[in-house]
Amino acid sequence: LYARLSEGRGDPNPTEEGRAISVTEVPAGPYVGSRQRKLGGDLFLTGRAEFFNDLVLANTAHAAVLRSPHAHARIRAVDTTRAKAAPGVLAVLTGEEAQELANPIPFFIDPAVFGGRSSPYRCLAVDKVMFVGQPVAAIVAETANDAHAALDLVDVDYEVLTPVLDADAAMREGAPLLYEDWGTNVVIHIPFVEGDVDAALAGCDHVIEDEIAIHRMSTQPIEPRGNLAVWASDGSLTFHGSIQNPHPLRMHLSMSLGIPETKIRVVAPHIGGGLGLKMHGHAEETLVCVLARIVKRPVKWLEDRRETLLVGGIEQTHRFAIGFNADGKIVALRDRITANVGILTAAPGWGMAFLSALSFPTGYKIPSTDVSVDVVTTNKGIWNATRGYGKQGTNTALEHMVDLAAERLGMDKVEIRRRNLLERDELPYTTNSGLHIDSGDYHGALDKIVEWLDYDNLRAEQERLRAEGRYLGVGVIFELTPEAADIPGTMVGGFDTSAVKMDPQGNVTIATGITSPGSGNETGIAQIVADELGVPIEKIAVVQGDTAACPYGFGNYSGRSMVSGGNAAALAARDVAAKLRQTAAVMLEAGDADIQLAHDLASVVGAPEKAVPIPAIANAVYTLNFAIPGIAEAPLESSRVYKPDNIRHTPDEKGHIQPYPTYSFAVHAAVVEVDVETGKTEIKKLGVVHDCGTMINPTLIEGQMAGAMVMGIGNVMSEELKFDAEGRPLSTRFKAYLMPRAGDVPAIEMIHQVTPSPYTLLGNKGAGEAGVGGGMALLLAAVNDAIQPLGAKVTALPASPEHVLDAIREAQR
């Protein structure tokens, strides 16, 4: 019966007997670990992939947002009369009106969950504005042009208040208060204390007290944000947006709009970069839905680059004391971190400050640590998540401290790391803040980078060039990146769901709760499933970013996608594979024999001539379920959740939880040359040894690492959100916010090391965030290494030519 069927259906590999047994002409597995090309990559390369703004719906009206010109002011009155009369204008909405139509926007991560202060965040300001750029009113018009043109015609009467822009100033007695009912500008103070640090510092051979100030920067995906809300006649809402987290956003829209989640569909098309910026909690998400409800038409809002540049992050100052002995062993660390988060929005940005403190002391074994962070609100704009999510602050500050210790001791900077980094056999290891590092080989990575650099000769060359007045800098730094978080009581989820569905022709659809910001996780998931099912990857389609089509999931952040969604897909595929094996055994009359799935064939292990094509199995399951007793039940579908091990939310005896299942790490190296006459740094050589456990696709991992490193390098070298004394942003375009271009960064040597995680199904760890902190720490280290012989060091980022030259001139004074 089967043989006739397969002949009739044009089996791809027929033999004389009608049995398909040839395996030489089908794609060879395994896919996991191979450099598979990105699925649909040709569409992206040739400009045919469709993004948010390619979606054009009939009858769409367009929104523009009126933003505060003041950093701190009371709104006395808003008069919309003139704007309403402007050409094309359909509706004008004020904060007063909006608060009647929408609830506050729920927090992605509410500080109140952690005992901090909180305040309702609304889509339009009501009584008070607290940063330049805060939405005050919105206009819907026939065209985007009409909407933007009418913004000037909204008359707002402000009572200007004194702004506070600096975190230290905001913490002082008598500082202007943003949230007057708080009685303070501090959201929360979070301490992590282990041991008696004062006593430990007192007993050290050396103590360095200093500070390192990390400036305000931003994430700038090439595609800005955009939202489009469509209400149907039955009161249901479809929300299209360039967003990272469709399901969590659905809940937040439900809560702010007061309708059940069953009435909301959230769709995210291809995203031109996310980087944390497109995690939700922004005013404009709820806002477009309210506007669309008012005008009873689809309403679209597309972000302008000036608006994208309003969103910052990271700004934090570390005031530290690091104690160490003559043998290079670091024994104590105190760090008081002050983070300037701007105002508190519903987006998850502020939480980065928490992570900056939690992540100390990364992979170093420092017995006594006392690290705390003050999360401070100011009138300096807003934060959202930036790739690295605070851990780049930790890595940058800590690596700087380690280099300072080496310089004080006259010890080699690689050697001091060797003496303080955890040994392979010390892992798994619980850090002072309660993080449980899964696995790693930090010393192996150091050895590999030293070999690649030809380190000893490089140092000799550096000495030789110094004699000629040329200042080469060598940076070698360690980066630990806790990834794939689950934070209790928030929409930061560490698990995810994937469904694998094989159709009657043997093609496979994977629907998953994780989304792709362009990183290629759809390809990685397809590789996993292709191996589990033994089907060619060309037969697999991946569906993401649609709450109507995908199982519940948390989307994209925290390097989580392959850890959660990838392993969930493996589990689901194994369920389907079991059905294929069961059915194949019946069809091949193989009894209890083991069946292997490969090359689109199911065959008996040890008897490869006994084989049946997988499409024929699929066909049998769907069409011969009554005819052939014992074959698997239809459909060939499974939906599975993957919860990684190594997450612990029950506080230990110190009150610590362990929210990160995986700890990718890297050792980065750079050779730079600083032009000591201008302060400009030229990067001559970049390399990294990266270890994220099992690699699903090295090419995609390298892409993520290169992007992350360059992002970190840009953050340290040239990217800075600047403000004038009144809190007006000065970095309003790409000629003022300078991101690296191809000519600024040399090719990056990628060296892989694989230390699988014992706590994830495939042994993989997060890949995607690692590299930002590394790039930042690396360039600071290399620049300071270059100018060290001049007695100079940069302690306030960015390490821009001006700051470097200032440091040199300061040292010469």
Place this chain on the structure above:
Amino acid sequence: MITRRFDYLAPGSADEAVAALAGNGETAVIGGGTWVVPEMTHGIRRPARVVDLRRAGLAGVEAGEAGLVVGATTTYTELASDPLVAERAPALAAMAAGVTGGAQVRNQGTIGGSACYATPSSDAPGALVGLGARMRIASSAGTRELDAADFFLGAFTCALAPGELLTAVVVPEAPNAVQGYYKHKLCESSWPIATACCSLELAADGTVASGRLAVGGVNAVPYLVDLSGLAGRRLGSEAAGEAAALAEQGATDPYTDVLASGGYRRQIAGVVAKRALLAAAGREGER
């Protein structure tokens, strides 16, 4: 986005262009529009009328009696690839080839547009002053010429009176000169922070007969550095260093913007001057 309606005129000749300048409200003249259009997009500038010179026949380079006549709407790409410019004003070619923004901006941006926009963060003003260019200006009253050194009055301010149009820059030919151009910028995407452009007449024995050097980007307008001390000397590090000291002294009122403070610009004024001189001497890379 540009939200305000405006009249768009594309005159077919210089005379028509001059005529198009008349009228009420602000007129924005564009060559390639690389400065003005972003300002209109950002709502910083809302002209009633845009006069686009692309069709006015003002592009191209030709040899004239007083030197190379470079039409005001000659693009950077044209300057960088023109054999006459390469031969007779190599610093101008070097300047044009290095304009930030990539091929799109170099294909679009024009030498005259950048001169009239007069931003300190541009290559063109300093290069024109350094080469001793003459600015050819047309109006309904006729034409006049002005030294480039007198053309730039302040940040974003040039000497064009209402109703006047820059039609060409005339770059004097210097057959026995060597030229150098050096630009300091923060990174690839950065506008120039400080520039220096020099042209030196050499005597038969290779010593400097006379020279001219302008520093751009440091003060709000380019300034000339007195090179008389180089006369009769070979151009080496020592001579260049002396000129650098004078260049730094010339930074009397350095310009501050979001990319760099005036203090930083003053500190590197001498550095760019020295490097331009060394480039002219064929000794790039020396410090």
